[in-house]
Amino acid sequence: MISVDYISISNEVSQKVCKLVTLLSPYLRRLQLLPPPLPLTIKEEEKVEMAGPSGKKEKVDKAGPSGGKKKKDVKKETGLGLSVKKDENFGEWYSEVCKHEMIEYYDISGCYILRPWSMAIWEIMQTFFDAEIKKMKVKNCYFPLFVSPGVLEKEKDHIEGFAPEVAWVTKSGKSDLEVPIAIRPTSETVMYPYYSKWIRGHRDLPLKLNQWCNVVRWEFSNPTPFIRSREFLWQEGHTAFATKEEADTEVLEILELYRRIYEEYLAVPVVKGMKSENEKFAGGLYTTSVEAFIPNTGRGVQGATSHCLGQNFAKMFEINFENEKGETEMVWQNSWAYSTRTIGVMIMTHGDDKGLILPPKVASVQVVVIPVPYKDANTQGIFDACTATVAALSEAGIRAEEDLRDNYSPGWKYSNWEMKGVPLRIEIGPRDLENDQVRTVRRDNGVKEDIPRGSLVEHVKELLEKIQANMYEVAKQKREACVEEIKTWDEFIVALNKKKLILAPWCDEEEVERDVKARTKGETGAAKTLCSPFEQPELPEGTLCFASGKPAKKWTYWGRSY
Structure with a gap:
């Protein structure tokens, strides 16, 4: 990071330094030495040069909240849209989609603010997964963020894979710590000393714990929102069994839950399989994973992993138990995790040139209702119909919102909610009010349909199911078209x-x-x-x-x- 003390230098020198930093900023950002540019305010100049993840500068038009001027290739009446197409510049496209209410860049490179629109997706997946593992008698807990170096380095084979990414706390205020403290890159070495304390006999097994937490891995290879960040959210399960057979069974049960998260919730096809010895979890016996694939970039993504650790950690941390015969044995252990990377995979898979496309199961807003008043139409009646529609949908368990803001045109609202990826839009105008109907517009394929209000709830439920299924099938077909034997x-x-x-x-x-x-x-x-x-x-x-x-x-x- 470059720091300039402007007070200690003359105004003339200060101006030159500012100009130099401005000119070099795209390159400094490319090297992760400066944070990405902040959003423009409406008082700034209409055209500016902005640098994306690739460092390439483009002239873009600023779009204000009321529509403002258009960006390149965006409809004039909305002032919204993406400046690049998915197939033309995937990196820039992905960055733009993420920045539209999903994340905000933080002033520490590789760290991102998860805004409510993305956090809601994480919470929906968390609700599903947490309920499923509780059926398996897994209990939630929480262990500290900090790790002593002695414990971290105890299992050398394990920590070797994380060593370059471990962040260390070395100071308290201005004083150096007597012993540096690591911030967890994962929690095996944090938790297992206490497993050896809690497990004594066969009646203490199985021990099945999970924690929802954050971890830090100080990566230096192209930080990317959701996909590769220095701090991220995840769940990590750590279990101990008396036999290998029990451990093997759980590995596959958890992997199936991960498949369901991707395919049933995120509508992303994945392959379940075994990692190679070179790619398995360091210190583990074997690793299974669900693997996704991004056709636009031709890259695979490790979606989630379920590891059998064998008895490697049990030996290192002396996690022993007395069996029914009074003999001492070592436990068999598993660890398994999925993270907010899931959200990035979903964005990459489904997004288009209009922005994000959310599968209905994880969308915090599944249906948005927009009034379309026209000239001397009964505007209040239209607004009342929108409110009543949302109330009926909400009562049926559908996550719906109305957009009654009067400082935006219907066209602007269409584009805004399309960029946010809401699965289904409902429009209500004078003709709809007269015919006691609404118009539905699907985000996944743009299909429009006029629906009687009397059967709206049932029809919307059916539409959301169709959208979810179609998104998965489209993604699967694209993935399968990329497979080459x-x-x-x-x-x-x-x-x-x-x-x-x-x-x-x-x-x-x-x-x-x-x-x-x-x-x-x-x-x-x-x-x-x-x-x-x-x-x-x-x-x-x-x-x-x-x-x-x-x-x-x-x-x-x-x-x-x-």
Whole structure:
């Protein structure tokens, strides 16, 4: 971060320094040395140069709250819209969509404010997941944010994977701490010393705890809202069992809940599978995951993970119990987590050139009702009909709001709510009032329909179900169109350059995977295994590994990833 003491220098020098910082600001932001630019106020000049995540500057028109001037390629009557298209500049597009009431950039790079529009999505997923794990007898708890270095470094294999990202507290006020304190990147080493204290005999098992909390990982590789941030929200479950069979069962039960979050709530298709030895959780026995794929960028996303830790941590932290025969045994442990990364995957999957598209199940507002008065129409009657419509929908359990603001035109409201991704819009105008009907407009495909008010509630419920299902099917078709099955190295390279999700026969050797990474390393990142799907296609006898030429043991998804 660059800091300038303007008081201690002359006005002339101050002006030169300010000009220099202004000129260099896009490049400083690209290097994460300055925060992103703050939103423009209505008193600032009409045209400014703004720098997006790529550092590229563009001339954009400022749009005020009443419509103002239009941005590039945006309808004049609304003054709203995105300045770039999803297919033309995905990074800029994603940043713009996120900034529209989902997040706010903070003055510490890589940290973001979650605004109510995104926090509501997290809370809806939290409500679902929390209820499901409680059915499994998992109990919520909370452990401290801080970790002593002695405990953190006790399990060296585990912490090695996190060491570069661990943030340390070294001062209290102006005084140096006698011993630096780490901020948790994950909580195995925080929790397990106490598991060894609480678990004594077989009657203390299973121990199943979960905490909803934040963690900090001081990443330096391209911080991205939701997808890769230095602080994020998640849940982390930590369980201990008497037998491996119990642990294995829970790993898959939790993974299925993660699949449901993505496919049933976020309408994002995922693949359930096993991570490779190179990609598994450091210090664990094996790792399972749900993997998503973003067609626009050709990158996979590790959506959530469920790990079997085996007895590695039990040995390190002496988590032993006395079995029914009076013999001492070590417990078998699992850990599992999903985070606010889920929201980023949803945005990337469903958003379009108008902005965000929210699946109805996670939208805090599922239906917005907008009055469309015209000239000498009965404006109050239209407003009353909007209010009554929202009341009827709300009583039926549908999350609905009316937008009765009189300082915005209906067109402006349409664009605003479209950018926010509300699944269904209801319009009520003079003709609708006269015919005792409303007009519905779907956000996912733009289909319009006139519906009698008498059957509105039932019809809206049905529409929301159709929107949810359609969003999943569209996303699944796009994902499946990107899957390419290959057999040879040449085919692999061609598919990789075409941004495909590659399914390839593999010998399952760590050295071969490391070699693939080394051979594909470039500016856009190296290829790696994403997961080996549980649902394996048939592997004909004699099939060879695409990379080594050795006998293949399984089919595995490969590609670049976030």
